[in-house]
Amino acid sequence: MHKIFRNPDVVWREEEEAREEVINAMGRGEDAGSEGTVLLIVSGTMHQLNILGGEIWKLIDGSRTEEAVVGELLLMFDVDRETLAGDVHAFLDDLKSRGWISYEQ
Numbered sequence: 001m002h003k004i005f006r007n008p009d010v011v012w013r014e015e016e017e018a019r020e021e022v023i024n025a026m027g028r029g030e031d032a033g034s035e036g037t038v039l040l041i042v043s044g045t046m047h048q049l050n051i052l053g054g055e056i057w058k059l060i061d062g063s064r065t066e067e068a069v070v071g072e073l074l075l076m077f078d079v080d081r082e083t084l085a086g087d088v089h090a091f092l093d094d095l096k097s098r099g100w101i102s103y104e105q
Contacts, residue, residue: 001065002103010100011041022051056091
């Protein structure tokens with residue numbers, strides 16, 4: 001598998017307070033998975049990523065393959081590997097179709 005790189009033209013930042021609130025809410029059993037924790041700015045438009053999308057975004061720094069991203073996320077989320085791998089793959093396909101990521105050649 002190829003390593004994944006973020007498009008350097010995509011400006012982003014983690015909303016640390018929002019991330020902490022989401023993690024705490026999820027720890028209490030609340031459904032907070034759709035709350036934005038990472039902001040992306042692409043061509044002047046702002047996009048929010050939920051907790052899973054934000055964690056994926058942070059991990060695709062050019063040092064990991066898709067499989068390695070899934071392995072890291074399994075340490076963070078209580079979900080089975082097959083479900084998580086499917087979600088990660090679908091998310092990465094979406095990011096690639098938007099031109100926000102690329103794969104090592």
